[in-house]
Amino acid sequence: MKTNLIYLLISFLIVMLGSCNDSIEDASNKHVYSEDENPYLKSDIEAIIGHNIEFEVGRFEPQVIYLDDYANVFHDKMNLTVDEVVSGLKNESVVFYNINASRSHWDKIAPTKGESGWYYNSAGGITEGDQGYVASLEFDEINRQLIIDVNEAAEAGLETSFNVGFALNGPDYDDYVRFLFNVAVTDPSLIITSVTIPDGDYASASVNLYDYADVIAYNMGIDVDEFLSNLDANEEGTIHLYVVDRETGAWDAESSYTANPPGYWMNASGAVCSWGDDGFTLFAELNMDEGLLNIGRAPDLTAGSSYKISLGFRDINDEMNFVRFIITVTLE
Structure with missing residues (x-):
């Protein structure tokens, strides 16, 4: 009886060792990926x-x-x-x-x-x-x-x-x-700022371009003084002021200056218009001597009203050189 048990134990061990050898052999073989399979990524x-x-x-x-x-x-x-x-x-x-x-x-x-x-x-x-x-x-x-x-x-x-x-x-x-x-x-060309315009017909507030000298230098390749001297206010110079669609970002290259050049009148939506047009609301004019972008109000506007306009300066000979402002305008 004891001899039979020994033989059974030996047989069991032989079977188990064979199974283990099969498992070891299976584990040592790499998986062969089919055309439809994505191989795993080995970390390296x-x-x-x-x-x-x-x-x-x-x-x-x-x-x-x-x-x-x-x-x-x-x-x-x-x-x-x-x-x-x-x-x-x-x-x-x-x-x-x-x-x-x-x-x-x-x-x-x-x-x-x-x-x-x-x-x-x-x-x-x-x-x-x-x-x-x-x-x-x-x-x-x-x-x-x-x-x-x-x-x-x-x-x-x-x-x-x-x-x-x-x-x-x-x-x-x-x-x-x-x-x-x-x-x-x-968008390193984008300057987002705000102004508050005091009460009064044609009152204005200013954005000082010298406050953004680094942005202008990076995007235009020149300093603020050179930038101002190259504006085309008198049909000279290569830098032009544009109104930019605040929703689409499209530059209005068709409109001529409608305020003191370089400058525009705009309606409440920020689109170019002329003084006296229905809905004329704001003007933007650049004082080139002082480097001030002046934003002013039309008569009879309601105190507390707020508008958003977008303006851009671009070199007409190299349209990769540009800087753009998005300005929130609040009326006192």
């Missing part, structure tokens, strides 16, 4: 190349990242030159895909922009070009560069992020180089 901080990219409203131009600038990273992480990475994409020994960082896996979704790029929404998700995209990325194989751009309708305050990566093709994508892009839209 040293493989990440991060870029914080800012786009300025009114000055949107694609920004470029050159792969050659990171040749050492490709060598360390993929043991390839940049030339070999590009040629590997052609023979499919290298892949180029998005990375879903929140789920820690690669995203093999097909390009939605051209043959090797994608559009992204505000949450960093991949989308189509006609479905509310805010940013885009495309790989230029010939010039070996990543091109990042934003939708021309993107507004200041937008922030989004997305990841793409190059990896050796195989049972997994463990050997890779990853690019992380944090994209933001800013």
